[in-house]
Amino acid sequence: MLDVILFGAFPYVAVVLFVGVSIQRYRREPFTYSSLSTQFLESRNLFWGSVPFHVGVLVLFFGHLLGFMFPRQVMLWNAMPARLFILEVSALICGILTIVGLVGLILRRARSARLRVNTSVNDILVYIALLCSIITGLWVALSLRWGSAWYTHTIVPYLQSLIVMQPDIQRVAELPLAARLHIISAFALFSLFSFTRLVHIIVAPVPYLWRPTQLVIWNRDRKTTSGA
Amino acid sequence: MDVRSQISMVFHLDKCIGCHTCSVACKNVWTDRRGAEYMWWNNVETKPGTGYPTKWEDQEKYKGGFEKKNGGVDLRAVGRIRGAATVFHNPSLPIIDDYYEPFTYTYEDLINAPEGADQPVAKPISMITGEPMKIEAGPNWDDDLGGSPIYAANDPNLDALSSEERTALFEVQRLVFFYLPRICNHCANPACVASCPSGALYKRGEDGIVLLNQERCRGWRFCVTACPYKKTYFNWGTGKSEKCILCYPRLESGQAPACFHSCVGRIRYLGNLLYDADQIVDAINRPDHELVEAQRDMILDPFDPAVIAAARANGLAPDVIEAAQRSPVYKFVKLWSLALPLHAEHRTLPMLFYVPPLLPMMASVGDGIYDTSIDQFLGTIDSYRLPLKYMASLFGAGNEAPVRHALRKQLATRMYRRQVTTDDLEEANVRLALSETDTTAEQAEAIYRLTSLAPFDERFVIPPMHREEAIEMLGDTADAKGLTGLGFREGPQRGA
Structure with missing residues (x-):
């Protein structure tokens, strides 16, 4: 029964919260969408936390996403043991970068009086959720090696079954504890997402790369009004 | 244009x-x-x-x-x-x-x-x-x-x-x-x-x-x-x-900004300028020493019929153009070349201009004694206590010429007024100072007036903002006829 709740129902709750609340918040409270940077209050230690964390977590996120979208190609890549080894070691290095960065960020926040007064309950929740995901992820990487090989016939079919609304719980219910915890913490992160500063991910400034340099906004149609 | x-x-x-x-x-x-x-x-x-x-x-x-x-x-x-x-x-x-x-x-x-x-x-x-x-x-x-x-x-x-x-x-x-x-x-x-x-x-x-x-x-x-x-x-x-x-x-609502309104020394002037946005790209690409001039060239003469026609074609209201004609900023920046942008070398075309300070300029010091016995009234710009190079770094993007001009013009105005009030300067010297800076007597009088005597309405010429027309960005006002109101309001609901 617990498995059904955790692996059959919880993922849907997480996705509904992730999508629904994010959109609703964007429409109703656009002012609250911010990266909530604290570099202004403390800059030096931030570098050693923020940069490794973001680099690591971005590579891991897109690695997970690509693995889910192209399992066949990943299997082909892994056909040679040397390449499998390179993939796994790279992923592990990113995992270590992420945890080092995150622990650095947490220590930085805990040590600075200026940052402590500027820390909300939400900030702490984000740290806990991220820590859970990363620690369980590293646990999987270290205890259940070659995840980039075995995930194709466990996690990928499970996620696909979720998408077609027929959760195949058996695919994951019998995985070792580390893997199951990693999955649950990932969905927990998704459900927290839209209530926290994590929303800055979905407003990442990608259009900056191609938008016009200057922005001039006219209140009225300058060619037609004010003429007479 | x-x-x-x-x-x-x-x-x-x-x-x-x-x-x-x-x-x-x-x-x-x-x-x-x-x-x-x-x-x-x-x-x-x-x-x-x-x-x-x-x-x-x-x-x-x-x-x-x-x-x-x-x-x-x-x-x-x-x-x-x-x-x-x-x-x-x-x-x-x-x-x-x-x-x-x-x-x-x-x-x-x-x-x-x-x-x-x-x-x-x-x-x-x-x-x-x-x-x-x-x-x-x-x-x-x-x-x-x-x-x-x-x-x-x-x-x-x-x-x-x-x-x-x-x-x-x-x-x-x-x-x-x-x-x-x-x-x-x-x-x-x-x-x-x-x-x-x-x-x-x-x-x-x-x-x-x-x-x-x-x-x-x-x-x-x-x-x-x-x-x-x-x-x-x-x-x-x-x-x-x-x-x-x-x-x-x-x-x-037609009021000057708080900092302008409260200014005790009445140093602040506000008004609109008409400028040619097509010249921005050219202006910011000029070498450092031309930047001040390039920015001044962008500013258009609001009395020029061609400019007025282009402004009207661009949707500028007649009263906005009329405000530009009375703008004290136009006079200081364009007409008199007295006001200069701060650190123009960053190429942002700042639209706040400074009249560089003429004082304190006199009093060179010899043997610990202030020497005020100079031949020329108020001395020359080059004996200025703050070196011209310093002022040029602030207001000329490194170029001394526009700063020197602005200071000499102020000096000429002071000499002119000194002659009017106390008449103790050589008339030839005063005329020379005026002609060297392309200043007519009427202009010197106008600079003096706007600098020293101008009341509130001459220092702050606030163009009408026509916010009444901004409602049109929300939709056609005719569409809203008979509804509960305009703008972001939601419909009236009973109870709750």
């Missing part, structure tokens, strides 16, 4: 007494909030000095503004590529300590302290942490050259001087300073707007005011780095950037 109207400002530095009334007026209206305590959208600096935030003019450190590179002009630090590379940690972002840690005092201790042998004192506490703190910096810490060996001596503009000139400047008998009030320049080519990854910053088409949409800002802080004047600020509480809004709600 793409004619636009820009609300523009002139600060007449000879008249600034450094009282900070403008700063306090602004603080009380706009930045007396958590996260914004440290912000001074309007501040007054002593020059020479390091200013606020400390050494804001040092672009080696803060990397603000545009620079010429690869045959074009790009942001110095947070352009598309460099910005993306530093988005997780921006090495050229000023932090709170570059400004100062905001503080207050435990005033309640003065009243609530238990009876004791000593007088109770109000201890300084941080407005960030609430903890007791030692105050070591403030927004005008180097006011009137306080601590000048540390502050004034490190003014980046002094790099233009030789070491002898620098030493001479800080001899006690020669010490000299003036005040530099600063607000957002509402640039024609704003670096903050160019740098904003979220597109939250924008320039208002109708009046050129640069604003920051709080609902679109995501706190990436590129604007703080990009502004070479450090006039966008990061609110550490809300996680959003903020800046001077030129009191647009006041302007829209």
